[in-house]
Amino acid sequence: MTDQHQPVRRWFEGVWPTVGLVAPLGLLVALVSLGTPSLQTTAVGALVNLVMVVGLQMFWGNSGVLSFGHIAFVAVGAYTAALLTIPLTTRAFVLPHLPGMLAHRQTSFVVATVVAALVAAAVAGLVSLPLMRLSGTAAGIASFAVLIIVQDVASNWSDVTGGLGTLTGVPTDLTLWGAYAWTVVVIAAAGAYSYSRSGRRLQASREDEVAALALGVKVVRERRVAFVVSGAVMGVAGSMYAHWLGAFGPGDFDIDLTRLITVMLIVGGLRSVFGAVVGSVVMSVVVVVLNRWEAGQSVGFVSIPVPTGFSNLLLSLVLVLILLRRPDGISRSRELSWPGWNRRRSRPAKNAARDSSGGRQDAAPPDSVGCHGETDTGFAFGEGSATAESTAIRPT
């Protein structure tokens, strides 16, 4: 392999995890689009959840700091988008006391989603100022306070949110393929973020906070960046949620949704986008199947009536088994790697040796090796290692 091929290979390494995820997902969506309308609606809901899981992964997975507050940004996104897309005539009816600026502007779903992302990101930015000062776990638990604040405001600010009741009249124009398109955008963004310098610095702080600090990573700042970016994704999810159901209330964005999204993320594998996607797909399928079973519909060949609560008991047992067998999640928290490169990675010692010798030959013609062979070897090691990016830290 000559070094002209290095950029191509690295480009592939960067893009493959996203393409390799999005393509099979598209196949799945195509399959579902042949099914009944009710199945399609269910699938759109699953994609909305998937976007939330990926959004949560961008923060939690990269920083290692848990968060119970991310659903708050989904709520912000949902209300923002709804206030932009509810048709004006309906709006005058559902929210008669809306302040003028919000009462007379109607946008398309796409514009509303972008605005929802921006507003959610702004709220996340504001919240991150005090929250990220806390140490890891404390910040995560304290972020629960944000969820309560947002829920409380949404329940009581009746003029704008419709109060405790359900806000209706949002056009349900989110199609299956539309949801898939947004999912692709979000997965690509998450992949790009975890591959970016900022993402790598944050991952370094996740692995060893003290070491990262010593190397000059501004841990708090990187965490804030991730918090804002993932807040934006949660805003997108909120807009999708609103346009999926058409009606929602403050009670939708509660600890139950938080738990569901968290479970999906951890079951799949916290530290990779691949894990987030796999976890949410697997859990969505399991939950849908169990719910249909409990509702008395036949699933495949089984149609045994079960009492209420049984499917959840089964679900919890499945969860415990998965987590005890695979504590790092189904994906073992790895990203997809190019099929051919898999085997090389799994035997690091041999590969490193081979890479370094190969690298030395390629990097420098024999006549210039002479005096600084050792440095070349070291350099080649760095090039060959996938984690070299994470330690490429410079003062900022």
Place this chain on the structure above:
Amino acid sequence: MTLLQNIITAVSVGALYALFALGLAVIYGVAGIINFAQGNFIAVAAYVLLALDGLPTPVTILGAVAAGVATSVVTELGVFRFARGADPATLLVLAFAVALAIESVIILVAGSRPLSTPFGSSLTKPIHLGSLSVMRIDLVTAVVVAVLLAGLALLLNWTPIGAQLRAAAEDFTMARLVGVRSNLVMLVAFAVGGLLAGVGGVLLVARSGTVEPSMGLEPVLVSFVAVVIGGLGSLAGAVAGGFVLGGLTIALQVLLPSDIRPYRDAILYALIVVILTFRPQGLLPSANDRSRV
């Protein structure tokens, strides 16, 4: 006089939060688990209390508390023991799974609708001390929690297992290195957590007279915030955090003008965020929370 009355209410609410927060902090400190199932231990105790209705009151109460302890210990023996040293996120979701399992079992056995019970109805009447009128349950809560906290302080400070528990909560690895048996300490931590949840469950039922499968969730979530205010991993901090949270809640309830009172929770949690901004380590941070290199 209303001031004194409000203070008594605040102490009683704070005591309840402190009880739950301490249960969470004991398990978090030793096992590193953010134990969402704590709320379900509370619910189990409450349902057992309901099931034993008709027996002499001390028996029902003892039975309920024992059920809380048993559920907690079984959880540790059946699930968490097999996940020693797992990632905190994995432990968290295991706790979710345990919570879901317990809730499902409750729904399977007793149904998902709220049930009401006459237990403790005599305690919801006020008693009059001079011009002061205080709910009996407030006094009972304060006294029970005081006794329980004193008992725990004795256990933690004057018994060998208490010392081991504190050592494990401070630094689990170090404690093991000096000979603390990890399985035993975990078991004791879960038993104490279950005991506090059980007593909390009995007090909650006496207060509200109703029981439902998810009744423990909200108090436990609030108590998590109390644990963080107090300082994550610090047992004294958890108690302090509980009282601060209870006091703030009642203070806001009383002091806020009625037109913004609906926003009480939003203001309360905004205040908490402000407190944490200035004291990120909590009010009484634990000794091992300081970062050492």
